[in-house]
Amino acid sequence: MFFTEGILSIFKLIYHSYFKQKQFNSLMSIIVIFKSTILFSFILAITKSYTLLKIAFILELFASFLSVAICLKSLKGLYNHNNQGNSEIIHKNLTAEFVFHSGIMWINNNLKSFSERNFTILFFTYLFGPLQANLFKITSDSALLLQRITVKTIGTTDTSLLFYAQTIKYDKNNFVQNTFVQNTFENLITQISRICIPLFGIITFMVFNFNYLLNNKNSSKTFFDINIFFIISIFYLFESILSPYERLLEVKRKYIILTFSYLPYVLAIFCLAFFKITAALGIISTILFIQMSRLLIYFIMLIIVRKKYNFHFPIKNVSKIIFYTFILFIFASSLKYLLL
Structure with a gap:
C-alpha cells in the first residue's frame, strides 16, 4: 500500500506541474466515493471486526492500484497534449x-x-x-x-x-x-x-x-x-x-x-x-x-x-x-x- 501510494504521489506532482489539479482531484474523488460506498456496504453486511479490517485493507490496496493504472494510462495523453518540442534532451545532465x-x-x-x-x-x-x-x-x-x-x-x-x-x-x-x-x-x-x-x-x-x-x-x-x-x-x-x-x-x-x-x-x-x-x-x-x-x-x-x-x-x-x-x-x- 505504501509503495502504490508513493507512486501515486509522484503522479500527483506530475499532474499538478501541468496545472491538471482539477482532473487529478476529480479522479481521486470518484475513486474515494466508489471505495467508501463499497466499504459502507460491507460494514452493514458483516459484523466481525477482523474480517472488516481485512476487507478494508484489500479495498484500499485495490483503490491504490486502480488510481495508479488510470493515472498511468492518462499520462501518455498528457505528454502528447503538452508537446515539449524536438530539441534534444541531455539526460545525463538533467x-x-x-x-x-x-x-x-x-x-x-x-x-x-x-x-x-x-x-x-x-x-x-x-x-x-x-x-x-x-x-x-x-x-x-x-x-x-x-x-x-x-x-x-x-x-x-x-x-x-x-x-x-x-x-x-x-x-x-x-x-x-x-x-x-x-x-x-x-x-x-x-x-x-x-x-x-x-x-x-x-x-x-x-x-x-x-x-x-x-x-x-x-x-x-x-x-x-x-x-x-x-x-x-x-x-x-x-x-x-x-x-x-x-x-x-x-x-x-x-x-x-x-x-x-x-x-x-x-x-x-x-x-x-x-x-x-x-x-x-x-x-x-x-x-x-x-x-x-x-x-x-x-x-x-x-x-x-x-x-x-x-x-x-x-x-x-x-x-x-x-x-x-x-x-x-x-x-x-x-x-x-x-x-x-
Missing part, C-alpha cells in the same frame, strides 16, 4: 541536476523537521515531562490542521507557476522575463494571502472568544493550550505567505542563498539542543523562540530577493485583504456582544 537539486531540498526540509512535532515532542518530553509534551502534541496537531488547508490548496502550483514564468521567452535585457516573473511572484503571494489572512482572522476570533464559544468557565486550564495553538498557527500562516520567496530561489537554483538563509535557524536549534537555556525559558517561550527562528529564514530570503532581483512584497494587495478581514472580525465580535 539527472545530475535533479539529484543535486533534490539533495539540497531534502537537506532543507530535514532541517525544518527539527522544529516540528516529530522531534519537538521527544525533546519536550525529556525537558518538561510527558504531560506538557502531550498537551503540546494536541495543540500542535490542531495547528497543523489549519496549515494543511493552505498546503493542500497550494500544492506544487507555486513552484510550477514560477518555473513557467522563469522559462518564458525574453528579450536581450531579460526585461520581459523579469517583469513576468515579478508579476507572477506578486500575484502568487496575493493569492496565498487570500487563503491565510482570513484563517488568521478566524483563529484570532476563536482565541479571543474561546471561553464564550465553548461556555468554558475555567479559563486557567485552557490558557496553556490556547497560547501554544495561537503561536504555532499564526507562525505557520506567516510562513505560508512568505513561502514564494523560497520557491523563487529554488526555481532560480540559488542554492548558496538558500543555505545561507538557514544558518541562523540552524544556530538557534543548536543552542536549544546543546545549551541549558530551554528549561529557563519554559515551554511557551521555547516554542515562540523556535517559531521565530523558522520565520527568520523567510525574512532573510525576503531581504535578499528584494535587493538582488528588486522583487517587492505586494503590500497594497495584502493590506486590502487585511482590512476586509479586520472589518469581518469587528462585525463578528459585535454580534457576540449583541447576543450576550
Whole structure:
C-alpha cells in the first residue's frame, strides 16, 4: 500500500506541474466515493471486526492500484497534449541536476523537521515531562490542521507557476522575463494571502472568544493550550505567505542563498539542543523562540530577493485583504456582544 501510494504521489506532482489539479482531484474523488460506498456496504453486511479490517485493507490496496493504472494510462495523453518540442534532451545532465537539486531540498526540509512535532515532542518530553509534551502534541496537531488547508490548496502550483514564468521567452535585457516573473511572484503571494489572512482572522476570533464559544468557565486550564495553538498557527500562516520567496530561489537554483538563509535557524536549534537555556525559558517561550527562528529564514530570503532581483512584497494587495478581514472580525465580535 505504501509503495502504490508513493507512486501515486509522484503522479500527483506530475499532474499538478501541468496545472491538471482539477482532473487529478476529480479522479481521486470518484475513486474515494466508489471505495467508501463499497466499504459502507460491507460494514452493514458483516459484523466481525477482523474480517472488516481485512476487507478494508484489500479495498484500499485495490483503490491504490486502480488510481495508479488510470493515472498511468492518462499520462501518455498528457505528454502528447503538452508537446515539449524536438530539441534534444541531455539526460545525463538533467539527472545530475535533479539529484543535486533534490539533495539540497531534502537537506532543507530535514532541517525544518527539527522544529516540528516529530522531534519537538521527544525533546519536550525529556525537558518538561510527558504531560506538557502531550498537551503540546494536541495543540500542535490542531495547528497543523489549519496549515494543511493552505498546503493542500497550494500544492506544487507555486513552484510550477514560477518555473513557467522563469522559462518564458525574453528579450536581450531579460526585461520581459523579469517583469513576468515579478508579476507572477506578486500575484502568487496575493493569492496565498487570500487563503491565510482570513484563517488568521478566524483563529484570532476563536482565541479571543474561546471561553464564550465553548461556555468554558475555567479559563486557567485552557490558557496553556490556547497560547501554544495561537503561536504555532499564526507562525505557520506567516510562513505560508512568505513561502514564494523560497520557491523563487529554488526555481532560480540559488542554492548558496538558500543555505545561507538557514544558518541562523540552524544556530538557534543548536543552542536549544546543546545549551541549558530551554528549561529557563519554559515551554511557551521555547516554542515562540523556535517559531521565530523558522520565520527568520523567510525574512532573510525576503531581504535578499528584494535587493538582488528588486522583487517587492505586494503590500497594497495584502493590506486590502487585511482590512476586509479586520472589518469581518469587528462585525463578528459585535454580534457576540449583541447576543450576550
